[in-house]
Amino acid sequence: MPNHSILILPGDGIGPEVMAEVRKVINWFATHRNLSFDVTEDLVGGAAYDAHGKPLSDETMAHAQAVDAVLLGAVGGPKYDDLDFSLKPERGLLRLRKEMDLFANLRPAQCFDALAGFSSLKPEIVSGLDIMIVRELTSGIYFGEPRGIHDDGDGGRVGINTQRYTTEEIRRVARAAFDLARKRDNRVCSMEKANVMESGILWREEVSWVHEHEYPDVALTHMYADAGAMQLVRNPKQFDVIVTDNLFGDLLSDAAAMLTGSLGMLPSASLGAIARNGLPKALYEPVHGSAPDIAGQGKANPIACILSFAMALRYSFDLGAEADLVEGAVEAVLARGLRTADLLGEDGTEPVTTSEMGDAIVAAL
Amino acid sequence: MPNHSILILPGDGIGPEVMAEVRKVINWFATHRNLSFDVTEDLVGGAAYDAHGKPLSDETMAHAQAVDAVLLGAVGGPKYDDLDFSLKPERGLLRLRKEMDLFANLRPAQCFDALAGFSSLKPEIVSGLDIMIVRELTSGIYFGEPRGIHDDGDGGRVGINTQRYTTEEIRRVARAAFDLARKRDNRVCSMEKANVMESGILWREEVSWVHEHEYPDVALTHMYADAGAMQLVRNPKQFDVIVTDNLFGDLLSDAAAMLTGSLGMLPSASLGAIARNGLPKALYEPVHGSAPDIAGQGKANPIACILSFAMALRYSFDLGAEADLVEGAVEAVLARGLRTADLLGEDGTEPVTTSEMGDAIVAAL
Ligand SMILES: CC(C)[C@H](C(=O)O)[C@@H](O)C(=O)O
Ligand SMILES: CC(C)[C@H](C(=O)O)[C@@H](O)C(=O)O
Numbered sequence: 001m002p003n004h005s006i007l008i009l010p011g012d013g014i015g016p017e018v019m020a021e022v023r024k025v026i027n028w029f030a031t032h033r034n035l036s037f038d039v040t041e042d043l044v045g046g047a048a049y050d051a052h053g054k055p056l057s058d059e060t061m062a063h064a065q066a067v068d069a070v071l072l073g074a075v076g077g078p079k080y081d082d083l084d085f086s087l088k089p090e091r092g093l094l095r096l097r098k099e100m101d102l103f104a105n106l107r108p109a110q111c112f113d114a115l116a117g118f119s120s121l122k123p124e125i126v127s128g129l130d131i132m133i134v135r136e137l138t139s140g141i142y143f144g145e146p147r148g149i150h151d152d153g154d155g156g157r158v159g160i161n162t163q164r165y166t167t168e169e170i171r172r173v174a175r176a177a178f179d180l181a182r183k184r185d186n187r188v189c190s191m192e193k194a195n196v197m198e199s200g201i202l203w204r205e206e207v208s209w210v211h212e213h214e215y216p217d218v219a220l221t222h223m224y225a226d227a228g229a230m231q232l233v234r235n236p237k238q239f240d241v242i243v244t245d246n247l248f249g250d251l252l253s254d255a256a257a258m259l260t261g262s263l264g265m266l267p268s269a270s271l272g273a274i275a276r277n278g279l280p281k282a283l284y285e286p287v288h289g290s291a292p293d294i295a296g297q298g299k300a301n302p303i304a305c306i307l308s309f310a311m312a313l314r315y316s317f318d319l320g321a322e323a324d325l326v327e328g329a330v331e332a333v334l335a336r337g338l339r340t341a342d343l344l345g346e347d348g349t350e351p352v353t354t355s356e357m358g359d360a361i362v363a364a365l
Numbered sequence: 366m367p368n369h370s371i372l373i374l375p376g377d378g379i380g381p382e383v384m385a386e387v388r389k390v391i392n393w394f395a396t397h398r399n400l401s402f403d404v405t406e407d408l409v410g411g412a413a414y415d416a417h418g419k420p421l422s423d424e425t426m427a428h429a430q431a432v433d434a435v436l437l438g439a440v441g442g443p444k445y446d447d448l449d450f451s452l453k454p455e456r457g458l459l460r461l462r463k464e465m466d467l468f469a470n471l472r473p474a475q476c477f478d479a480l481a482g483f484s485s486l487k488p489e490i491v492s493g494l495d496i497m498i499v500r501e502l503t504s505g506i507y508f509g510e511p512r513g514i515h516d517d518g519d520g521g522r523v524g525i526n527t528q529r530y531t532t533e534e535i536r537r538v539a540r541a542a543f544d545l546a547r548k549r550d551n552r553v554c555s556m557e558k559a560n561v562m563e564s565g566i567l568w569r570e571e572v573s574w575v576h577e578h579e580y581p582d583v584a585l586t587h588m589y590a591d592a593g594a595m596q597l598v599r600n601p602k603q604f605d606v607i608v609t610d611n612l613f614g615d616l617l618s619d620a621a622a623m624l625t626g627s628l629g630m631l632p633s634a635s636l637g638a639i640a641r642n643g644l645p646k647a648l649y650e651p652v653h654g655s656a657p658d659i660a661g662q663g664k665a666n667p668i669a670c671i672l673s674f675a676m677a678l679r680y681s682f683d684l685g686a687e688a689d690l691v692e693g694a695v696e697a698v699l700a701r702g703l704r705t706a707d708l709l710g711e712d713g714t715e716p717v718t719t720s721e722m723g724d725a726i727v728a729a730l
Binding site for chain 2: 076085088090094120121122125141142144147148149152156157158159160161162163164165166167168193195196197198199200201202203206225226227229230232233234235247248250251252254255257258259263
């Protein structure tokens with residue numbers, strides 16, 4: 001039995017299409033590198049709701065806990081907009097993150113040279129951009145209690161959510177950020193609203209503690225999250241690694257991703273604690289969403305999902321050379337001018353389909 | 366006694382310098398238009414802490430409640446970084462917002478034609494940009510209880526803040542947004558995280574309620590705040606009025622402001638309920654901060670603060686024509702090529718000082 005087990009959860013919208021291309025890459029490794037993965041597939045999000053009446057079944061959850069890596073496509077769609085909160089497609093993804101304890105969400109925002117023109121920012125502001133955002137993913141206002149909506153007894157209602165962070169939750173994600181920085185430009189910028197929120201003060205103090213006691217060699221700065229949003233727009237290349245909480249990370253990493261102009265290119269990894277095999281629990285997914293408007297039309301760009309698999313090779317299977325191979329194939333294909341519909345300029349190039357792009361990447365391997 | 370009373374709170378950093386230029390504009394109206402304002406001045410932020418040991422004295426608070434409009438420069442600075450949370454300069458500003466009940470923070474993000482080149486975004490993405498962000502300013506996670514940092518009894522600590530919104534808090538700021546939209550392009554986009562937060566669900570439902578029952582003529586759309594951050598970067602001109610909560614508004618309005626490339630140009634108004642005189646309680650302040658690094662050097666751009674006074678003319682004194690006059694003078698001066706240091710390109714223009722810019726605007730009146 002191969003010891004590389006992968007659970008594929010294509011999910012909704014364009015998820016299944018882009019995942020089909022990842023399958024081709026996985027098959028290539030089996031055929032040409034004798035690297036066989038034990039791949040199984042299951043449902044998440046709206047697709048799981050349609051089949052089981054909930055966005056993630058207990059069986060799928062148990063299965064995700066048992067494999068080495070989970071690859072997820074995307075969840076959500078207008079069809080599920082009116083579902084009860086607890087049944088929404090997003091709850092399936094959030095349950096995976098929480099129960100697998102995937103506390104460190106790595107979101108690289110990298111600008112591909114061949115695609116710098118797609119950014120809404122000036123080329124000189126974004127060319128060569130290479131930021132890593134480390135977002136805390138299992139705590140904060142996403143999961144804090146008390147939460148809910150109740151009547152105020154006076155004819156109105158009250159909606160409540162709780163931002164809650166502990167010392168250990170902050171320290172462990174800070175360590176993930178410092179570790180990454182050491183392999184990059186050795187700089188971490190931590191973002192919060194310590195001028196307004198006590199949870200932000202604790203965040204700043206605990207990140208500083210980890211820095212002082214464990215990573216004094218890494219350069220650490222602090223920035224208020226609103227200033228961070230500004231600086232990402234003004235001069236994003238000033239950053240190396242950014243570490244921030246779950247909610248700020250949600251907005252800031254999306255803004256950072258959009259700076260690159262090519263959302264269809266960006267992968268992400270969500271990592272948990274190191275398990276017995278020496279590797280972290282992990283889930284990999286493209287940064288883009290389920291894009292229901294173009295689903296099923298062969299227009300989706302499979303690269304973000306294929307690069308998410310490359311991250312899996314690197315972080316879950318310790319196959320750095322193989323990850324480089326996949327990333328190199330993507331670059332080669334882009335350099336040859338192949339573009340899916342999302343990457344088309346005004347020069348009249350014909351777009352390739354999702355599946356043609358996948359085939360080209362496999363051929364380039 | 367004139368019935369136009371203004372309290373000036375210059376605050377910290379460049380606050381006093383830019384406010385001195387506003388004084389010149391106020392004096393011009395007294396001399397040339399027989400419009401005399403009853404102007405008094407007081408301390409806020411670090412300046413108030415230095416004098417009284419707290420960032421806003423009870424006397425100043427009472428005074429702010431009594432006047433028709435408050436003009437604030439900026440608060441904060443590194444000198445106060447180590448102060449206890451309750452003594453930080455920001456608490457002075459937050460107390461004003463809360464006790465004056467200034468629930469609607471209007472933040473226009475407008476791109477001045479003469480300055481479009483300063484944006485980090487491509488000119489075609491931002492030229493002609495004219496968004497109005499309406500941020501809820503007196504509730505949400507900024508003020509919700511419980512809050513604080515406590516020991517977890519196990520050697521660690523826990524930091525807590527509470528996001529809390531009521532039906533009425535959401536409805537009143539929604540009304541402010543719809544009213545503004547009617548005077549503009551009649552479109553409102555409401556942003557929250559209803560896919561993750563119950564307070565976001567309530568937000569969406571109450572905004573929709575107000576729309577359906579009171580403003581069916583205005584076009585309303587909803588967007589998740591992370592998608593909103595993306596769309597502001599990708600294609601900001603798609604928006605007319607954006608309405609969002611206190612914390613999302615903090616990040617999104619700063620990102621939107623930075624799109625214009627000229628932060629030193631952007632004013633803001635924080636409005637409360639309509640008082641007996643038919644006008645709202647109000648505080649006006651530039652979007653930029655206290656910029657301690659350039660304070661006292663005559664480098665600051667006074668335009669944002671002068672335009673904040675123009676907003677006061679419009680919203681607090683119902684002097685729309687006079688507001689137009691001030692805005693026109695600013696445009697005329699920019700068209701003539703006058704630039705403070707923050708607005709310098711690479712063409713070798715000599716910058717004018719803060720005070721020269723103020724004088725030029727007064728001359729243009
Ligand atoms: C789909 C949604 C629940 C999710 C989030 O808010 O975390 C998404 O926006 C993301 O960033 O992965
Ligand atoms: C100074 C600070 C308290 C304030 C805020 O967070 O609201 C500022 O960032 C703003 O946006 O006016």
